[in-house]
Amino acid sequence: MASPTSWSEENFSCPICLDVFSSPIFTPCGHNFCRTCITKFWDEQAQYKCPVCNELFHTRPVLRVNILVSEMAAQFKTSVRVKEQPCVEPGEVPCDVCTGTQLKAVKSCLVCLISYCQTHLEPHQRVAGLKKHQLVEPLDHLEERMCKKHDRLLELFCRTEQVFVCQFCTEGDHRSHPVVPLKEECEVKMAQLGNIESEVLQIIQERNRKINEIKDTIKLSKKDADREIADGLQVLNALMCCIEKWQEDFNQTVQEKMKSTEKQAEDLIKELEQEIEDLTNRSSELKLLPQTKDHLNFLQAFRSLKDPPPTRDWTTVEVRPQSYVGTLRGSLDQLEETLNTEMKKLREVVELKRVQQYEVVVTLDPDTAHPCLTLSDDGKQVNYGGLVNQLPDNPKRFTYFAGVLSRQSFSSGRFYFEVQVKDTSVWYLGVARESINRKANIALTPKNGYWMILFHKDLFLFHDDPVVLLPLRAELQKVGVFVDCDEGLVSFYDVEAKVHIYSATGCTFSEPLYPFLCPIAICAPLIISPVNQTD
The missing domain is CATH 1.20.5 (Single alpha-helices involved in coiled-coils or other helix-helix interfaces)
Structure with missing residues (x-):
């Protein structure tokens, strides 16, 4: 026997309403009708006859339920409903009763705390006790949406305590609190999403910058x-x-x-x-x-x-082997001295190579140059001319010392620059802080904001109080200046000889620092040179 699902709807349709049988009964002539349909049909007729074959009945037939057709029609209805109902898609609420393929829920019961598809919802539409249950649009995770205290749907939001509440809660603990529907609070929060998203994006950008910083x-x-x-x-x-x-x-x-x-x-x-x-x-x-x-x-x-040939007296003659005592020790002493000299030289070469990594661009500022000085157009050379140039008065200009500052200043970190001093007989060179006195005759010492060395014929010193005499260096051609603002360090190097000249330590830099050049004699210019990395 074929199953009801293999038959068409016509096999289970009432000839009067043309719908699937509902409480089917059969007449004495053998035709099936819905109980309601045939009862209404005979109520409106003067005679009792079959609507299909027109067989006339003398008395109103007693209607009997067709159990087989009723069961098969019910199965057909169920199968048709299941086929017509959509399966649950991602983001949709599934039916909690379906055991096989889960169908999409059409209602949720706040009493049963279960969501139903159309098929499994049928008892709630038919059984009197279930009809009293409160049905709402499908909701997922119903238990989490119910108030634990009142067993009611959480459909309100308390702005004071920032919690979800039910209607009964507003009559109790939250009576004096501002409470709004969830939709209204959602609209408020939705309006805030833009700012939150911007903040999140900003945080993401900061994290990406930090990642790049770490990678760098x-x-x-x-x-x-x-x-x-x-x-x-x-x-x-x-x-x-x-x-x-x-x-x-x-x-x-x-x-x-x-x-x-x-x-x-x-x-x-x-x-x-x-x-x-x-x-x-x-x-x-x-x-x-x-x-x-x-x-x-x-x-x-x-x-x-008779006389033997002349011979030497060999009684006192002997071969004396060379003594090796002390040879190794003396050689090792010489090696130690050589290694110490070489190590010192290598340390200075490596140190110079490292500080050269902090090379900065330095150009001289004409607004600070003493009137006796002449600057090149590119700001890389300064020469002492002896004649006073007519220049506009400027509070930044040196008027006593023939000095000039750079355009660039440095407040933190490390920086390095080199100055060619070849054929220049008298000069000052170093760095100075921003607030130095540029108009008066003052000592060019760290106390007054100057950290510099002075070269004058047979005199070479670091300008301090007292001065620090430095060993004269033959054919000094180029001087490197390195400053570590954070460590309070100013160091000077003989670039060509790759030798450290002097370091001022424990300095305090509370202001921006400027490279400072001061040629004093009429001779070759001081030239800010590009750094050639030491090999």
Whole structure:
């Protein structure tokens, strides 16, 4: 027997209403109708006949339920309803009763706390007790939407305590609080979403900037690490060269001592062998003398052979090996001295190379230049002319010292610049703070805001109170100036010789600092030079 789902709707349709049977009954002629339909039909007719075959009944037939058709019609209705109902999609509320494929819920019951599809909702539309239940539009997670205290739907929002409440809550604990429907509060919060989204985007941007900052730090750290390894390798190679040179010199010293001993021994052996040869020849001559028959010849030969050939007294002669005691120690002392010198030189080379990484652009500010100074158009050179130029008065201009400041100032971090001083006989060079007195004759010392060195023929010093005399440097051509604002450090370097000149430590920089140049004699200009990285 075919199942109801394989039949069409016509097989279960009432001939009167043309809808699926509802409480089907059958007439004596065998046709099926809805109880309501056939009852209404006969109520309106004078005779009782079948609407299908027109068979006339003398009395009103007793209607009996067609149990088989009723069950099959009910199954057909259920199958049709299930087919017609949509399955639940993402974001939609599913039916809590469906066990197989979950269908989309059409209502939620606030009493049962269950959501129903159209099929499973049918008892709530038919059973008297279930009809009293409160049905609402489908809601997900119903238990979370119910007030724990009053078992009612949370459909209001308390702005005082920022919590969800039900209608009964407004008559109790929240009676004096401003309470609004959820929709109204949603509209308020919706209006705030724009600002919240902007704040979130701003936070995201800040986090991305921080990520980039961290990545840049890692890149810089890797770069520094690579440079450190390279510098270390350079230092190690230099030290290895020193050790190899020491090894070569040490071996040569020992070998020369050994060769000296060997030569002495060889010379003595050669001399001894020569004496042996001479004595051997004399012995041979003496053996032949008895064979001489001529008395005159015998006596003549005897006179020349009676005395042995001249020889050295070898009793006191000996080979004295060279002493190696102290050779290694002396050589090691020399190596230590060489290594210390080389290490000092390498430290200064590495230090200069590192500070050169902080090179900054420096151009001279004509508004600060003393009237006796002449600046190049690019602001990189300053020369002392001796003649006073007619310049407009400017509070920033030096009027006593022939100085000039840079346009750039530095308040934090590190910076480095180089100045060519070749062929310039008298000059000041360093940095000065912004508030220095530019009009009076004052000591150019750290106390007055100046950190600088002075070169004057046979005088080289750091200007302090008292002054710090510095060793004169032959052919000083270029000076490097390094400042660490955070550490309070000002250092000067002989760039060409790659040697540290002097460092002022423990400085306090409470103002912006400016590079300061001050040529005093009529000679070559002071020139701000680009930095060539030290190898």
